[in-house]
Amino acid sequence: MEKALWYLFVGTRGGPNRVRIVRALSERPRNANQLSECLDVDYNTVRYHLDMLLDHDIVERGDADYGTLYFLTDQFEHYRETFEEIAAATKEDA
Numbered sequence: 001m002e003k004a005l006w007y008l009f010v011g012t013r014g015g016p017n018r019v020r021i022v023r024a025l026s027e028r029p030r031n032a033n034q035l036s037e038c039l040d041v042d043y044n045t046v047r048y049h050l051d052m053l054l055d056h057d058i059v060e061r062g063d064a065d066y067g068t069l070y071f072l073t074d075q076f077e078h079y080r081e082t083f084e085e086i087a088a089a090t091k092e093d094a
Contacts, residue, residue, distance in 0.1 A: 001079050004056045009086050017041060018049050019087050022072065025059060029069040 009015040020039050024030060032050060036043040050070060053059040058076045062069040076083070 001057075001075065002082055004058075005079060005083055005086055008052060008056055008058065009083070010090055014049055014052070015090065017045065018053060019090070021046065021049055021053065022058065022076075022083065025070055025072050029062065029071050031067045031069050033067070035070075 009019055017039070020041075021035055024035055024038055030038070032043060032046050035041070035050075036046045039046070050059060053070075054061070057073050059070045060073050062071065
């Protein structure tokens with residue numbers, strides 16, 4: 001999981017947006033439209049990043065088809081400290 005976190009948040013161009021998505025979902029569950037609005041990021045871009053986070057078990061979908069809420073996974077929460085270290089390291093490098 002640590003390698004996936006480094007890849008998702010540092011190793012690709014979209015890392016900063018994915019960090020912002022995780023931070024927003026840490027506050028409360030949100031759907032893609034809510035994330036798009038609160039982060040001022042295009043809806044399709046948010047969906048792309050959510051798909052990446054889903055593929056790596058960082059987020060999971062709720063049960064609804066329309067307006068599906070996204071939640072951080074228990075597996076991610078287990079690695080929360082590692083995520084925070086990676087997020088802090090990316091800010092220092094900027």
